[in-house]
Amino acid sequence: MTTIALVGTGFVADYYMTTLANHPGLTLGGVWDHDPARLAQFSAFHKVRAYTSLDECLADTNVSIIVNLTNPESHFELNRAALEAGRHVYCEKPLGMTFEEARQVVELAERKGLIVCGAPANGLSDAQRLTAQLIDGGRIGTPRLAYAEMEDGPVFKDNWREWRSRSGAKWPGLHEFEVGCTLEHAGYGLSWLVALFGPVGKGQAFSALTFPDKGPGTEAISMAADFSVGCLSFESGVTARLTCGLAAPRDRSLTIMGDEGTIVVRDLWDDRSPVHLSRFDAKRSLLQRLAGRFERQRGRVLPLRFIHGAPVRYPFAPSASKLSAFPSKIDFARGIAAMADAIEKGDVPFFSGRRALHLSELALALNDGIGAFEPKSRF
Structure with missing residues (x-):
């Protein structure tokens, strides 16, 4: 069983919640969003835990994978913060707003022995x-x-x-x-x-x-x-x-x-x-x-x-x-499940x-x- 956390509860987050049921090997530790009203609406609808802050989310030692569903402009900073906190990252596209940002994310993961994966999961359909x-x-x-x-x-x-x-x-x-x-x-x-x-x-x-x-x-x-x-x-x-x-x-x-x-x-x-x-x-x-x-x-x-x-x-x-x-x-959560399965087996996710x-x-x-x-x- 792999515990994940969703960061970003906007429009696409519901796609992930819908398809999470396809993968019993994944469990949701909680969700966070910088918009308190949006976070409350999402967590109440899906009956899931809402973290009180991003720091609380990243400090949750039960969580193995941070799922980055924020706006593209926020991907780089959140990816970096999650990796620095010792968490694997599954990120919506792209990894950063420039090639240099994306490369820094991948190289940071390599240095820390962590995995960073990119959406979308339709390539695994x-x-x-x-x-x-x-x-x-x-x-x-x-x-x-x-x-x-x-x-x-x-x-x-x-x-x-x-x-x-x-x-x-x-x-x-x-x-x-x-x-x-x-x-x-x-x-x-x-x-x-x-x-x-x-x-x-x-x-x-x-x-x-x-x-x-x-x-x-x-x-x-x-x-x-x-x-x-x-x-x-x-x-x-x-x-x-x-x-x-x-x-x-x-x-x-x-x-x-x-x-x-x-x-x-x-x-x-x-x-x-x-x-x-x-x-x-x-x-x-x-x-x-x-x-x-x-x-x-x-x-x-x-x-x-x-x-x-x-x-x-x-x-x-x-x-x-x-x-x-x-x-x-699309089975949006399939990419996370494939990532979790590869990590558990010691393989490299596609x-x-x-x-x-x-x-x-x-x-x-x-x-x-x-x-x-x-x-x-x-x-």
């Missing part, structure tokens, strides 16, 4: 496991090219001010517009890509603020980029394009093209997303053939989008019984240390739109 099995089994030959989409739709046109978590926390729209969608969301695509294809050797990053007017009440904040695109060259030989934005229609798919076929993962935010497989030597489905014939005869494209290939049946049972509600059907640093560096490069880059981090 059932869908990722199935996709990896298909690739390893040679079902599409050698992977060559991947398109990852992290488009969230024009949320600033939606009724985002009314969005609430289970315990009543507001969705932090103003902060997301200010810190940038790339730091918040690119990790969901990057975790999959790095898990499947390894480290990035070089890349090209571009970002832009495409919609500076996010509506009434947002005029006073300094807007970050709401669109980014990265072209990534992996050391394994795969080339990938990752887009991230708050304006284009919602699309969280991943398409992987190999010598012999294609895999399409419909939704990277779904723990058991439909996964489609098509091979170049296989006949297209009857519906696709009829649609193609119709388009050629009529000389126009049908208002439909077909996903090439047939859905693949999952050969294993679901790993999680409880998931967050759509659209975030998304820890230098790999977590690599993911943070990539997300920061995309967010800043730095142009051509070669990552400094390796694993």
Whole structure:
């Protein structure tokens, strides 16, 4: 049994509480937030202990892992304080607001013999496991090219001010517009890509603020980029394009093209997303053939989008019984559980240390739109 503490009880904390039930090896020692009202609301709703201060939380010797769910700007200082207190750290993305901050966190953990892991946990999903099995089994030959989409739709046109978590926390729209969608969301695509294809050797990053007017009440904040695109060259030989934005229609798919076929993962935010497989030597489905014939005869494209290939049946049972509600059907607590299990066995968690640093560096490069880059981090 591993005892954890949550620091930060905002919108995302409810996702962790929902999925904590999937992992009986984890027990919650308590929670803390700098906002007393928010802390009281969260702890009352979930019936969990609320620490009276951050110092009390970090001094709790029963706690092995501090789960850092604070705003990105607070990640570095809290990560450092938790490590100095002798606690392992599981941190929401990124580890710091600069590469140097993220590197300091990882190096401090190494010096102290502690583990620091980075979210998100969708890179450990059932869908990722199935996709990896298909690739390893040679079902599409050698992977060559991947398109990852992290488009969230024009949320600033939606009724985002009314969005609430289970315990009543507001969705932090103003902060997301200010810190940038790339730091918040690119990790969901990057975790999959790095898990499947390894480290990035070089890349090209571009970002832009495409919609500076996010509506009434947002005029006073300094807007970050709401669109980014990265072209990534992996050391394994795969080339990938990752887009991230708050304006284009919602699309969280991943398409992987190999010598012999294609895999399409419909939704990277779904723990058991439909996964489609098509091979170049296989006949297209009857519906696709009829649609193609119709388009050629009529000389126009049908208002439909077909996903090439047939859905693949999952050969294993679901790993999680409880998931967050759509659209975030991710087992958020799985990353913490995997970390705790690895620590207990004396292993190195997958998304820890230098790999977590690599993911943070990539997300920061995309967010800043730095142009051509070669990552400094390796694993």
